[in-house]
Every structure is written in C-alpha cells, then in structure tokens.
Amino acid sequence: MKADAVVIGAGIHGCSVALHLARSGIVPVVFEQSHPGRHASGVNAGGVRRLGRHFSEIPLSVAAMKLWWNIRDLVDDDCGFESSGQVKVAESEAEFELLKSRVKKLEMDGYEHEEIITRSELKIRIPAISDHCHGAIICHGDGQAKPFRTVRAFYAAAKHAGARFFPDQVVDSIKRTGQTWKVTTRDFSCEAPLLINCAGAWGNQIAALLDEQVPLEPTALMLMISERLPHFCTPVVGATQRTLSFKQFSNGTVLIGGGLQGYVDMSRQQGHVDIDQLAINARTARDIFPLMEKARIVRCWAGIEGVTPDQIPVISPSSTYPDAYHVFGFSAHGFQLGPITGRIISDLVNHQSTELPIEDFSIDRF
Numbered sequence: 001m002k003a004d005a006v007v008i009g010a011g012i013h014g015c016s017v018a019l020h021l022a023r024s025g026i027v028p029v030v031f032e033q034s035h036p037g038r039h040a041s042g043v044n045a046g047g048v049r050r051l052g053r054h055f056s057e058i059p060l061s062v063a064a065m066k067l068w069w070n071i072r073d074l075v076d077d078d079c080g081f082e083s084s085g086q087v088k089v090a091e092s093e094a095e096f097e098l099l100k101s102r103v104k105k106l107e108m109d110g111y112e113h114e115e116i117i118t119r120s121e122l123k124i125r126i127p128a129i130s131d132h133c134h135g136a137i138i139c140h141g142d143g144q145a146k147p148f149r150t151v152r153a154f155y156a157a158a159k160h161a162g163a164r165f166f167p168d169q170v171v172d173s174i175k176r177t178g179q180t181w182k183v184t185t186r187d188f189s190c191e192a193p194l195l196i197n198c199a200g201a202w203g204n205q206i207a208a209l210l211d212e213q214v215p216l217e218p219t220a221l222m223l224m225i226s227e228r229l230p231h232f233c234t235p236v237v238g239a240t241q242r243t244l245s246f247k248q249f250s251n252g253t254v255l256i257g258g259g260l261q262g263y264v265d266m267s268r269q270q271g272h273v274d275i276d277q278l279a280i281n282a283r284t285a286r287d288i289f290p291l292m293e294k295a296r297i298v299r300c301w302a303g304i305e306g307v308t309p310d311q312i313p314v315i316s317p318s319s320t321y322p323d324a325y326h327v328f329g330f331s332a333h334g335f336q337l338g339p340i341t342g343r344i345i346s347d348l349v350n351h352q353s354t355e356l357p358i359e360d361f362s363i364d365r366f
C-alpha cells in the first residue's frame with residue numbers, strides 16, 4: 001500500500017501526529033503493535049500539568065495547556081479533562097526555599113503559571129493536608145484527564161480526518177529507497193515519503209533501524225487506586241523531594257503514583273508491580289494525607305514508559321535521514337504534551353519550522 005506518511009505507534013503522540021498531519025492534508029498510515037492506547041498513553045495517571053516541568057519543556061507545556069482548555073475543539077470530546085489545579089507541597093523549610101527559588105526563576109523567565117502559597121493558604125485549600133507541610137506551589141488551570149478516553153478521542157479524530165490505523169502490526173523493517181520509505185509489518189508493507197517514529201518505550205529500537213542510537217531506559221511505572229472515600233481533595237497533589245502524584249476522583253477513589261518502578265518485560269510488553277516500592281508510595285501518601293492511614297488499596301498496575309538520561313523527550317528530525325522524525329522518550333510526563341507534539345510535527349513537515357523551541361529535544365544530543 002501507499003500513503004503520504006507512516007506513523008509508528010498509536011499512543012497519544014502517534015495519534016496526535018496522525019490527527020494534525022491528516023488535517024493538514026497529509027494522510028498517514030499508522031502501524032500499532034498492539035491497539036491504540038494499550039501502553040503508557042492509556043494507563044497513566046492522567047495528570048495534565050505545567051507544574052514542575054523541566055525548563056526546556058515549559059514553552060511546549062504552556063502551548064499544550066491552551067489546547068487542553070479547549071480540547072473538545074480539537075478532538076470532539078472533553079477527554080474527562082478537569083481544570084482542578086495542581087499543587088506541589090514542601091515538607092520542610094528547606095524544600096519550601098527550593099520551591100520559592102524555582103518560582104523566582106520562572107518569573108525572571110516571564111512565566112507566571114506557578115505561584116507560591118503559604119502553609120495557612122495551603123491548609124485553607126486542602127484542610128486534610130498534614131500539618132508538617134510548610135507551603136506549596138500551586139498551578140491554577142492545570143488538572144487531570146482520563147487517559148484511555150483521551151487517546152481514543154485522538155485516535156477517533158485522526159481516523160475521522162482520514163488516517164488509516166493498523167493494530168496488531170509490529171513494524172519490523174524500515175528501508176529507504178530513493179525518496180521513499182518502505183515500512184514492513186507481518187501483514188503489510190507501506191511506501192511513503194515521510195516517516196514518524198512515535199514508538200514510546202520502543203522508540204530507540206525504531207531509531208536504531210535509522211542508525212541512530214538513543215540510550216532509552218524502559219521502565220514500569222506503577223499506580224494504585226484506593227476504595228471510595230468522602231471527598232477531601234480537589235487539586236492533584238505532588239511532593240517536592242519524594243515521589244508522589246495524588247488525586248481524588250469524583251467517585252471518591254484516590255489514585256496514588258508518581259514514578260516508582262516495578263519490573264518490565266519488554267518481550268511480552270508487560271509491566272509488573274513491585275509491592276515493596278508501592279508500599280513506599282503508600283507511606284508518602286499517608287504522611288501527606290494522614291486520613292489515608294486506614295484507606296484500603298483496591299487495584300494496582302504498572303505501565304511501560306521510556307526514560308531518557310536527561311528525562312526530556314526526543315522531538316526531532318532524524319539526524320541520519322531526510323523526511324524522518326522522532327517523537328518518543330517522554331520520561332513519565334508526556335501525556336500532557338500529547339496535543340502539541342502533533343502540531344509541532346505538522347509544522348515541521350509543512351513549513352520546515354515550528355514556533356516552539358525544540359532544539360533541546362534533538363536526537364543529536366546523545
């Protein structure tokens with residue numbers, strides 16, 4: 001078969017790239033080794049945050065946030081997005097100083113989305129928070145969304161725009177002849193002038209087929225969910241120097257995660273939980289919310305994510321071939337960036353430039 005482009009991987013980034021390309025008139029074929037949203041994009045914590053971003057990611061995150069606030073305009077679905085705010089608490093005076101100096105640096109760079117709140121302001125906003133917390137950064141306008149629903153909304157919108165998806169098709173060979181890419185799976189072969197690698201934790205394997213080496217570490221990030229509790233927390237809450245992402249859903253259940261790792265089995269595409277590590281996460285949640293002491297955990301899982309050494313993604317033209325792009329390695333915080341990467345790639349393909357700064361995400365840096 002022939003197409004205008006081949007996208008490898010149907011996570012949030014592959015679906016976003018497919019959507020933005022198709023709407024610009026470049027109709028892609030998307031090969032997915034499993035089904036759209038099967039991996040990190042469909043099983044993550046759904047945190048939609050600018051808060052705490054690496055400075056290189058902030059312009060992209062701010063641009064993505066504007067798309068999230070009007071996400072229905074983009075994909076005809078609200079993706080379960082709620083602008084509930086995000087908070088990062090300081091558990092000591094030293095941590096509070098760290099947060100204050102971060103906000104000062106952000107302000108010097110012209111960003112105002114992160115604000116310091118004092119201990120008493122924090123307590124008014126979240127009365128259930130432990131008394132040992134000294135204050136926090138708050139980011140109004142950040143929030144949370146439903147991950148699987150989001151990636152399926154991007155998938156449906158991309159399909160509606162003309163993209164053709166082929167699930168259960170592992171891309172195992174990529175060849176370039178003249179100006180054409182030939183991408184092969186078990187059942188299909190597709191020729192196209194353009195190739196986009198959105199293969200998530202497998203992104204370095206695809207890059208290697210283009211003679212590019214990226215030291216990507218596959219990790220199994222874990223999450224757990226509590227039984228239903230009376231409502232006590234509206235924003236998503238994180239910690240400063242401990243691993244925590246904590247949110248209460250409208251049905252009362254609480255999602256606890258933040259980046260502790262289980263075990264990865266890449267050959268079976270499976271992540272497995274490490275109960276001892278989960279217990280560390282549970283203790284952090286209990287320390288910051290003492291009322292969690294008696295809460296029962298009802299479910300836990302691990303999702304596979306690719307982490308780069310500097311923990312920022314690869315969003316980059318290939319360094320070895322023309323007409324090929326990489327979008328992978330989001331290192332545990334790529335869900336929020338999903339809506340914007342498709343626009344970036346569409347701009348690069350159609351206009352050979354993007355208004356957003358992506359130099360720090362170059363594949364050359366490894």
Ligand SMILES: Cc1cc2nc3c(=O)[nH]c(=O)nc-3n(C[C@H](O)[C@H](O)[C@H](O)COP(=O)(O)OP(=O)(O)OC[C@H]3O[C@@H](n4cnc5c(N)ncnc54)[C@H](O)[C@@H]3O)c2cc1C
Pocket residue numbers: 008009010011012013014031032033034035036037038039040041042043044045046047048049169170171172198199200201202203220221222223245257302303304305327328329330331332333334335336337
């Ligand atoms: C437990 C957990 C919690 C997280 N929480 C958050 C959060 O709160 N907020 C946030 O912003 N981010 C979060 N993240 C990170 C976020 O989920 C990821 O950064 C993001 O989803 C990555 O999207 P992706 O499209 O690059 O990768 P994926 O969703 O993994 O998609 C890549 C796809 O490529 C396919 N593929 C790979 N190789 C091939 C091949 N050879 N042929 C065909 N298809 C292939 C895979 O099957 C996969 O479906 C979390 C991640 C995890 C695991």
